[in-house]
Amino acid sequence: MAAENANNSNCFCSVQDFENYAYKTLPRSVLDYYRSGACSQQTLRNNQESFTKLRIRPRCLRDVTLRDTKTKVLGMDFDIPIGVSPSAMQKMAHPDGEIGNARAAGSVGAVYILSTLSTTSLEEVARGAPNTVKWFQLYIYKDRKETEKLVKRAESAGYKALVLTVDANVFGLRYADARNAFQMPSHLKFGNFGDLKSKFLDRSNGSGLKAYIDLMFDEGIQWKDVKWLKTITKLPIIVKGVLIAEDALTAIEHGAVGIMVSNHGGRQLDTAPSSIEALPEIVKAVDGRVDVYLDGGVRYGTDVFKALALGAKMVFIGRPALWGLAHSGEEGVKKVLQILINELKNTMGLVGCNKLADMEKDMVVHKSFYHKL
Numbered sequence: 001m002a003a004e005n006a007n008n009s010n011c012f013c014s015v016q017d018f019e020n021y022a023y024k025t026l027p028r029s030v031l032d033y034y035r036s037g038a039c040s041q042q043t044l045r046n047n048q049e050s051f052t053k054l055r056i057r058p059r060c061l062r063d064v065t066l067r068d069t070k071t072k073v074l075g076m077d078f079d080i081p082i083g084v085s086p087s088a089m090q091k092m093a094h095p096d097g098e099i100g101n102a103r104a105a106g107s108v109g110a111v112y113i114l115s116t117l118s119t120t121s122l123e124e125v126a127r128g129a130p131n132t133v134k135w136f137q138l139y140i141y142k143d144r145k146e147t148e149k150l151v152k153r154a155e156s157a158g159y160k161a162l163v164l165t166v167d168a169n170v171f172g173l174r175y176a177d178a179r180n181a182f183q184m185p186s187h188l189k190f191g192n193f194g195d196l197k198s199k200f201l202d203r204s205n206g207s208g209l210k211a212y213i214d215l216m217f218d219e220g221i222q223w224k225d226v227k228w229l230k231t232i233t234k235l236p237i238i239v240k241g242v243l244i245a246e247d248a249l250t251a252i253e254h255g256a257v258g259i260m261v262s263n264h265g266g267r268q269l270d271t272a273p274s275s276i277e278a279l280p281e282i283v284k285a286v287d288g289r290v291d292v293y294l295d296g297g298v299r300y301g302t303d304v305f306k307a308l309a310l311g312a313k314m315v316f317i318g319r320p321a322l323w324g325l326a327h328s329g330e331e332g333v334k335k336v337l338q339i340l341i342n343e344l345k346n347t348m349g350l351v352g353c354n355k356l357a358d359m360e361k362d363m364v365v366h367k368s369f370y371h372k373l
């Protein structure tokens, strides 16, 4: 891309354009933290590759003049079935940070999930993006009182659900961060904590984030902690990071009202299945009792369509929002979301779906359907 075009948003047609821009402009250790997966990064790659192995089977000559993407999730109305997944330290991408990301989501009628490890406090995000439906992602600290305080604060600030991340009891092996001795830039801090919990710790052995997590997070969390969480909050609980049917059923038994199929963007267990590979077994097991959501590798409206047709109620993006933020803050995230909405509506039109309920499971097949010989 010519240098003079590097910041010309008119050229930014796809999520890939924003990713390319972020790769050229973000400081190396921030970029590596955002983009990397764990270990050999097979799951990271597979998240996107698995979508390319699915084919969409279109239906012709159906009236699609009023294409509608509205949906209702946990009793809340949304204009689109796409939301923003939690990601830590968003101010490293742009000073607009979490507030910009949340405002962008709200501007297109999408839900925004704030990370426990945000660089803006949950109260500031609530004040800065009052018109956005916000959910709060929770990591369970060894200090349960600290966890309880976070939950109460999220309730008071108007967050509408808790998203408990269950695939990060142990820190994934992220070699790029270890090599870079990754550290949050010194002008930033974790917004939700006032004392030393707001800063990274000793990084003499590699990533400062890893040192922080090892000290603060509880490796011993179990299903009974979901029950405990239910005793301290009235907010609906979504469990994020489920990849197999049995865990989905256990999550429901313990009170979860939503299951997010996710492998943490390939950043935790390397060689775990891709999210879209895992989705069908979970949808089947859950059998409509609770909502199933998905994130991981979603980069095109066709990916959104595939996940919805295979039974996800809502589909989330992690890195694409960070690439939008890196490009032009709130505006950039909004553009990324608009691209995905436009691609989704285009796909719906070409497949013959006027509304989300028109999507059928057999509109999406594995490519082997066409390559039987």
Ligand SMILES: Cc1cc2nc3c(=O)[nH]c(=O)nc-3n(C[C@H](O)[C@H](O)[C@H](O)COP(=O)(O)O)c2cc1C
Pocket (backbone or CB within 6 Å): 033, 034, 035, 047, 085, 086, 087, 088, 115, 116, 117, 137, 165, 240, 262, 263, 264, 265, 266, 267, 295, 296, 297, 298, 316, 317, 318, 319, 320
């Ligand atoms: C830089 C980064 C930070 C993340 N931080 C969190 C976090 O704080 N809490 C969490 O539950 N998931 C976190 N995730 C995982 C995302 O919520 C999400 O599962 C993943 O990014 C989805 O994959 P995608 O990036 O391919 O869309 C993070 C992901 C990235 C890329």
Ligand SMILES: CCCCCCC(=O)C(=O)O
Pocket (backbone or CB within 6 Å): 088, 117, 168, 169, 170, 171, 172, 213, 217, 264, 267
């Ligand atoms: C135990 C994993 C916690 C990682 C904290 C931030 C995050 O979720 C991510 O970097 O990914």
